[in-house]
Amino acid sequence: MSAESSEKSILLIVDDNPVNLGAIADFLDEAGFEVLVARDGESAIQKVKYAQPDLILLDVMMPGIDGFETCYKLKSDPSTKDIPVIFMTSLSDRVDKVKGLNLGAVDYITKPFQQDEVLARVKSQLKLYNLTKIMQQQNLLLKREVEDRVAAEISLQKLTQELEKRVEERTSELKQTMQELQQAQSYLVHKEKMSALGQLVAGVAHEINNPVSFIAGNLSHAEGYIKSLIEHLSLYQQKFPEPGEEIESHAEKIELGYLIEDLPNLISSLKTGTDRIHQISVSLRNFSRADTTVKVSVNIHEGIDSTLLILKHRLKAKANRPPIQMIKEYGELPPVECYAGQINQVFMNIIANAIDAIEEMEYGNPTIRIRTEVSQNKDIAVIRIQDNGMGIAPEVKARIFEPLFTTKAVGKGTGLGLSISRQIVVEKHGGDLSCISAPGQGTEFVITLPVKS
Ligand SMILES: Nc1ncnc2c1ncn2[C@@H]1O[C@H](COP(=O)(O)OP(=O)(O)OP(=O)(O)O)[C@@H](O)[C@H]1O
Ligand SMILES: [Mg+2]
CATH class of the missing domain: 3.30.565.10 (Histidine kinase-like ATPase, C-terminal domain)
Known part of the structure; x- marks a missing residue:
């Protein structure tokens, strides 16, 4: 919309005097406006409501409700309060112009009319009115834009928050997976270690077992052999109690008596030893x-x-x-x-x-x-x-x-x-x-x- 709208502006002229009304209506009609008329305040208010004129020319002195009151009523109604009102007065009317302006009127024109002046004032008020309307609309647009932006910002914030939350969730998921992996890895290492230990132990047990049973087996033979040898020796001693200097001194040197006495103990402790080793090898196998x-x-x-x-x-x-x-x-x-x-x-x-x-x-x-x-x-x-x-x-x-x-x-x-x-x-x-x-x-x-x- 431009200040000078291409559509015809609608003017409402209110005057109880039909001569005046006719004159100004004709003139403004010819000047290219769409003109509506009313003869008194009450009907003016009604017309304003449905016709929504762009400007009202309002006679002050009227029977019934006068111009001031009409103006007051229009200005009190939100749907009509923005329509500019210009009062019309006769030079002879002694009206309080300030009162009218305080009530919200924008201007005065004086009867009888100077046509140029009326036209100029009407035009300038219309221009003002249209500009105001444009501004109001632009304000409204701006307000909407601001609202849109605020809404966009809020949803952006929400999105950011959501994103942050998702990132946090993912991070903690990753952390957990990582921990689980570490755990699994450590378990494997531990298991590997234990099974290596088990294998080692089993291997050692096996390796020990052969020589030990070998020793243990031969030990009982050795025991028998030694017993026989000792028997044989004592038989000699009985048959030849005096074997001669050389043999006697050798027997002394090797402590033959003690040797014969101790040998069985020695054999039995060897046996105990091999038994222990055997037990250990069984235990090791048991463990693994x-x-x-x-x-x-x-x-x-x-x-x-x-x-x-x-x-x-x-x-x-x-x-x-x-x-x-x-x-x-x-x-x-x-x-x-x-x-x-x-x-x-x-x-x-x-x-x-x-x-x-x-x-x-x-x-x-x-x-x-x-x-x-x-x-x-x-x-x-x-x-x-x-x-x-x-x-x-x-x-x-x-x-x-x-x-x-x-x-x-x-x-x-x-x-x-x-x-x-x-x-x-x-x-x-x-x-x-x-x-x-x-x-x-x-x-x-x-x-x-x-x-x-
Ligand atoms: N008998 C105990 N007396 C005091 N603290 C113990 C005892 N047994 C376990 N703990 C505590 O429990 C913890 C965990 O024991 P765990 O056997 O799981 O691991 P570790 O002994 O530290 O390591 P690893 O067994 O792998 O060598 C130990 O670090 C220790 O603090
Ligand atoms: Mg431990």
Whole structure:
């Protein structure tokens, strides 16, 4: 819309005097406006409502409601208040022009009319009115644009927030995956380590076994031979009590009497030695039992003993502590159906932890106590491994079964021992692994295993 609209502007002329009305209406009609007329205030107000003129020329002095009141009413109604009103007065009318302007009128024209002046004033008011309308519309547009922008900004903010949330979610997902991968990798390394240890132990056991049975076998022959030789010798001594100077002094030199007396002891201690070696090799094989596919019924005590055998070197006295005392209180345990190699691994982890805990302390009487018993209805084996080491603080205790949790120096602990042990006991055997401990009170791990799987 331009200030001078191409459409005809609508003017409403209100005057009670038909002569005046006719004159000005004709003139403005000829000047190119669309002209409406009214003869009094009431009908003017009604016409304004439906015709929405662009300008009102309003006579002040009228019967009924006068121009001021008409103007007041128009200005009080939101739908008509913006239409400019020009008052018309006769020179003879003594009206208060200021009152009219205060009521919202924009101008005055005086009767009788100067046609040029009327036209000029009407035109300039219309121009003003149109400009105002354009401005209002532009304001409205601007307001809408601002609103649109604010809305866009808000939705942008929302989008950014959503994006940030998504990024955060992805990041934590990635973190978790990474942790899981690390865990899986550590498990593999640990498993690899344990199976390498198992293989090594099994290999050593096997290698020892051959020469030992070889020695043990020959030892009993040697025993027989020596017995025969000694018999033979004493027969000589009986037959030839005086064998002569050379033989007598040689017998003295080699302490023949003591030698004959001690030889059987020597043989029997050799036998004890080979027996021990044989036992060790059995224990080692026991520890590394290759039984990953089927459960077998085993003597749990044998498993614990073979584990202790492997850890034996760690129990010895050290520069800063006496030897660790092992107290075994074995109850009557029935054979337990299990993956024996894995269960031995559990004993290994828990006893190794106990030794580590003891090594953290300086004191006089380091002890590990292992107690076993069967539950009242004989279906559950209970193994308790107790140490008098430093004990565990509650906040640490809450996490000891977490994979990769360790309080040990970098490179010393992987933090997998207990989590793997729990997995073996709980998931693979349907048992339970729990821990009772407090700082300075030592620690006890309790393993329960169903006797039949
Ligand atoms: N007997 C115990 N006394 C005190 N603390 C213990 C004992 N057993 C376990 N812990 C605590 O539990 C943590 C986790 O033990 P876990 O066996 O899982 O890992 P680790 O011993 O640190 O490492 P790894 O067994 O792989 O060498 C240990 O770091 C230690 O803090
Ligand atoms: Mg450990």
